[in-house]
Amino acid sequence: DAGVTQSPTHLIKTRGQQVTLRCSPKSGHDTVSWYQQALGQGPQFIFQYYEEEERQRGNFPDRFSGHQFPNYSSELNVNALLLGDSALYLCASSLAGGETQYFGPGTRLLVL
Amino acid sequence: SQQGEEDPQALSIQEGENATMNCSYKTSINNLQWYRQNSGRGLVHLILIRSNEREKHSGRLRVTLDTSKKSSSLLITASRAADTASYFCATAAGATDSWGKLQFGAGTQVVVTP
Numbered sequence: 257d258a259g260v261t262q263s264p265t266h267l268i269k270t271r272g273q274q275v276t277l278r279c280s281p282k283s284g285h286d287t288v289s290w291y292q293q294a295l296g297q298g299p300q301f302i303f304q305y306y307e308e309e310e311r312q313r314g315n316f317p318d319r320f321s322g323h324q325f326p327n328y329s330s331e332l333n334v335n336a337l338l339l340g341d342s343a344l345y346l347c348a349s350s351l352a353g354g355e356t357q358y359f360g361p362g363t364r365l366l367v368l
Numbered sequence: 369s370q371q372g373e374e375d376p377q378a379l380s381i382q383e384g385e386n387a388t389m390n391c392s393y394k395t396s397i398n399n400l401q402w403y404r405q406n407s408g409r410g411l412v413h414l415i416l417i418r419s420n421e422r423e424k425h426s427g428r429l430r431v432t433l434d435t436s437k438k439s440s441s442l443l444i445t446a447s448r449a450a451d452t453a454s455y456f457c458a459t460a461a462g463a464t465d466s467w468g469k470l471q472f473g474a475g476t477q478v479v480v481t482p
Protein backbone atom coordinates (compact mmCIF):
# COMPACT_ATOMS: atom_id res chain seq x y z
CA ASP A 257 0.00 0.00 0.00
CA ALA A 258 1.74 3.14 -1.23
CA GLY A 259 1.83 6.07 1.09
CA VAL A 260 1.75 9.72 0.10
CA THR A 261 4.24 10.52 -2.63
CA GLN A 262 5.55 13.89 -3.73
CA SER A 263 7.64 15.11 -6.64
CA PRO A 264 10.17 16.45 -7.15
CA THR A 265 12.18 15.91 -3.96
CA HIS A 266 14.29 19.03 -4.46
CA LEU A 267 13.94 22.08 -6.65
CA ILE A 268 15.95 25.24 -7.23
CA LYS A 269 14.32 28.28 -8.80
CA THR A 270 15.11 31.97 -9.15
CA ARG A 271 13.02 34.90 -7.97
CA GLY A 272 10.05 35.67 -10.19
CA GLN A 273 9.79 32.16 -11.62
CA GLN A 274 6.85 29.82 -11.23
CA VAL A 275 6.89 26.32 -9.74
CA THR A 276 4.55 23.33 -9.69
CA LEU A 277 4.75 20.65 -7.03
CA ARG A 278 2.90 17.35 -7.22
CA CYS A 279 1.32 15.00 -4.72
CA SER A 280 -0.32 11.60 -4.91
CA PRO A 281 -2.42 10.72 -1.87
CA LYS A 282 -2.38 7.50 0.09
CA SER A 283 -4.50 4.81 -1.52
CA GLY A 284 -8.17 5.29 -0.64
CA HIS A 285 -7.78 8.90 0.50
CA ASP A 286 -9.75 11.65 -1.22
CA THR A 287 -8.60 14.81 0.56
CA VAL A 288 -5.25 16.55 0.09
CA SER A 289 -3.79 19.34 2.21
CA TRP A 290 -0.66 21.36 1.55
CA TYR A 291 1.67 22.85 4.17
CA GLN A 292 4.72 25.08 4.02
CA GLN A 293 7.48 24.49 6.55
CA ALA A 294 10.21 27.09 6.85
CA LEU A 295 13.51 26.06 8.38
CA GLY A 296 13.22 25.63 12.13
CA GLN A 297 9.46 26.18 12.14
CA GLY A 298 6.37 24.04 12.26
CA PRO A 299 4.29 23.46 9.12
CA GLN A 300 1.85 26.20 8.11
CA PHE A 301 -1.43 25.24 6.43
CA ILE A 302 -1.73 26.52 2.85
CA PHE A 303 -4.99 24.95 1.60
CA GLN A 304 -7.01 21.77 1.34
CA TYR A 305 -8.66 20.13 -1.66
CA TYR A 306 -11.62 17.80 -1.70
CA GLU A 307 -13.78 16.84 -4.68
CA GLU A 308 -11.51 18.92 -6.91
CA GLU A 309 -12.32 22.10 -5.03
CA GLU A 310 -10.40 24.22 -2.56
CA ARG A 311 -12.26 23.72 0.72
CA GLN A 312 -10.13 25.67 3.16
CA ARG A 313 -7.32 28.14 2.84
CA GLY A 314 -4.71 29.40 5.23
CA ASN A 315 -3.14 32.84 5.32
CA PHE A 316 -1.26 32.64 2.03
CA PRO A 317 -1.41 35.08 -0.90
CA ASP A 318 -3.07 34.34 -4.22
CA ARG A 319 0.34 33.52 -5.68
CA PHE A 320 -0.27 30.13 -4.11
CA SER A 321 -2.84 28.11 -6.02
CA GLY A 322 -3.68 24.49 -6.41
CA HIS A 323 -5.61 21.86 -8.22
CA GLN A 324 -6.99 18.43 -7.51
CA PHE A 325 -7.52 15.89 -10.26
CA PRO A 326 -10.27 13.26 -10.55
CA ASN A 327 -7.82 10.60 -9.29
CA TYR A 328 -7.39 12.74 -6.12
CA SER A 329 -3.79 13.70 -6.88
CA SER A 330 -2.98 17.36 -6.44
CA GLU A 331 -0.69 20.14 -7.57
CA LEU A 332 0.56 23.21 -5.76
CA ASN A 333 1.53 26.17 -7.93
CA VAL A 334 3.45 29.17 -6.74
CA ASN A 335 3.84 32.18 -9.04
CA ALA A 336 6.28 35.08 -8.88
CA LEU A 337 8.57 33.28 -6.45
CA LEU A 338 10.12 35.24 -3.61
CA LEU A 339 13.20 34.36 -1.58
CA GLY A 340 10.87 33.81 1.39
CA ASP A 341 9.11 30.99 -0.45
CA SER A 342 12.16 28.80 0.18
CA ALA A 343 10.85 26.01 2.38
CA LEU A 344 9.86 22.37 2.64
CA TYR A 345 6.44 21.86 1.07
CA LEU A 346 4.48 19.02 2.57
CA CYS A 347 1.45 17.28 1.20
CA ALA A 348 -0.89 15.34 3.47
CA SER A 349 -3.81 13.12 2.60
CA SER A 350 -6.81 11.94 4.55
CA LEU A 351 -10.34 10.73 4.18
CA ALA A 352 -12.93 13.50 4.08
CA GLY A 353 -13.69 14.46 7.66
CA GLY A 354 -10.94 12.18 8.86
CA GLU A 355 -8.92 13.30 11.83
CA THR A 356 -5.55 11.83 10.90
CA GLN A 357 -3.44 13.18 8.06
CA TYR A 358 -0.67 11.19 6.45
CA PHE A 359 2.26 13.22 5.21
CA GLY A 360 4.51 12.75 2.22
CA PRO A 361 8.30 13.22 2.34
CA GLY A 362 8.04 16.78 1.08
CA THR A 363 9.57 18.87 -1.68
CA ARG A 364 12.40 21.15 -0.68
CA LEU A 365 12.26 24.38 -2.68
CA LEU A 366 15.15 26.82 -2.77
CA VAL A 367 14.58 30.22 -4.35
CA LEU A 368 17.71 32.12 -5.32
CA SER B 369 0.85 32.25 13.23
CA GLN B 370 1.48 29.17 15.34
CA GLN B 371 -1.43 27.82 17.39
CA GLY B 372 0.71 25.70 19.65
CA GLU B 373 3.97 26.24 21.39
CA GLU B 374 6.18 23.37 22.43
CA ASP B 375 8.41 23.41 25.45
CA PRO B 376 11.31 22.87 25.64
CA GLN B 377 12.62 23.89 22.22
CA ALA B 378 15.37 21.30 22.52
CA LEU B 379 15.97 18.27 24.71
CA SER B 380 19.06 16.10 25.02
CA ILE B 381 18.88 12.79 26.89
CA GLN B 382 20.61 9.43 27.05
CA GLU B 383 19.21 6.14 25.87
CA GLY B 384 16.91 4.57 28.42
CA GLU B 385 15.82 7.89 29.91
CA ASN B 386 12.34 9.31 29.55
CA ALA B 387 11.65 12.38 27.44
CA THR B 388 8.82 14.76 28.22
CA MET B 389 7.71 17.67 26.09
CA ASN B 390 4.80 20.02 26.49
CA CYS B 391 2.47 21.83 24.14
CA SER B 392 0.28 24.82 24.87
CA TYR B 393 -2.40 26.11 22.55
CA LYS B 394 -4.66 29.14 22.40
CA THR B 395 -8.15 28.24 21.19
CA SER B 396 -10.67 25.47 21.81
CA ILE B 397 -9.91 22.28 19.95
CA ASN B 398 -11.55 19.09 18.69
CA ASN B 399 -8.40 17.07 18.99
CA LEU B 400 -4.67 17.37 19.45
CA GLN B 401 -2.13 15.27 17.61
CA TRP B 402 1.57 14.61 17.95
CA TYR B 403 3.83 14.10 14.95
CA ARG B 404 7.50 13.17 14.58
CA GLN B 405 9.83 14.50 11.90
CA ASN B 406 13.26 13.09 11.14
CA SER B 407 15.85 15.43 9.64
CA GLY B 408 13.44 17.75 7.82
CA ARG B 409 11.58 14.96 6.09
CA GLY B 410 7.87 14.13 6.15
CA LEU B 411 5.89 14.01 9.36
CA VAL B 412 4.86 10.73 10.94
CA HIS B 413 1.64 10.63 12.93
CA LEU B 414 2.21 9.35 16.46
CA ILE B 415 -0.98 9.72 18.44
CA LEU B 416 -4.27 11.62 18.54
CA ILE B 417 -6.18 12.61 21.65
CA ARG B 418 -9.67 14.04 21.50
CA SER B 419 -10.88 16.97 23.55
CA ASN B 420 -12.98 14.71 25.78
CA GLU B 421 -10.02 12.45 26.60
CA ARG B 422 -7.46 13.07 29.32
CA GLU B 423 -4.81 10.46 28.66
CA LYS B 424 -3.84 8.07 25.91
CA HIS B 425 -1.13 5.45 25.46
CA SER B 426 0.50 3.95 22.40
CA GLY B 427 3.49 1.70 22.95
CA ARG B 428 6.18 3.79 24.67
CA LEU B 429 4.18 6.98 24.17
CA ARG B 430 1.89 8.58 26.72
CA VAL B 431 -0.09 11.71 25.94
CA THR B 432 -2.10 13.81 28.35
CA LEU B 433 -4.49 16.62 27.60
CA ASP B 434 -5.72 19.31 29.96
CA THR B 435 -8.30 21.41 28.14
CA SER B 436 -8.77 23.74 31.12
CA LYS B 437 -5.11 24.72 30.86
CA LYS B 438 -5.02 24.36 27.07
CA SER B 439 -1.98 22.13 27.30
CA SER B 440 -0.78 18.67 26.41
CA SER B 441 2.29 16.62 27.18
CA LEU B 442 4.04 13.81 25.32
CA LEU B 443 6.11 11.32 27.28
CA ILE B 444 8.45 8.91 25.54
CA THR B 445 9.58 6.19 27.91
CA ALA B 446 12.84 4.25 27.69
CA SER B 447 14.10 6.39 24.82
CA ARG B 448 16.22 4.98 22.00
CA ALA B 449 18.68 6.60 19.61
CA ALA B 450 16.05 6.12 16.90
CA ASP B 451 13.75 8.51 18.79
CA THR B 452 16.06 11.38 17.81
CA ALA B 453 13.76 13.70 15.86
CA SER B 454 11.67 16.84 16.07
CA TYR B 455 8.28 16.43 17.70
CA PHE B 456 5.33 18.65 16.86
CA CYS B 457 1.92 19.07 18.37
CA ALA B 458 -0.92 19.99 16.05
CA THR B 459 -4.45 21.04 16.86
CA ALA B 460 -7.67 20.73 14.91
CA ALA B 461 -10.61 22.94 15.72
CA GLY B 462 -13.98 23.98 14.45
CA ALA B 463 -16.62 22.21 12.41
CA THR B 464 -16.06 18.82 10.84
CA ASP B 465 -15.14 20.25 7.46
CA SER B 466 -12.41 22.35 9.03
CA TRP B 467 -10.66 19.44 10.72
CA GLY B 468 -8.24 19.30 7.83
CA LYS B 469 -6.64 22.53 8.91
CA LEU B 470 -4.00 21.46 11.38
CA GLN B 471 -2.19 24.17 13.29
CA PHE B 472 1.32 23.21 14.37
CA GLY B 473 3.66 24.44 17.02
CA ALA B 474 7.34 25.15 16.37
CA GLY B 475 8.41 21.75 17.67
CA THR B 476 10.76 20.22 20.22
CA GLN B 477 14.05 18.88 18.92
CA VAL B 478 14.99 15.70 20.81
CA VAL B 479 18.46 14.17 20.70
CA VAL B 480 18.97 10.74 22.27
CA THR B 481 22.59 9.75 22.72
CA PRO B 482 23.67 6.11 23.09
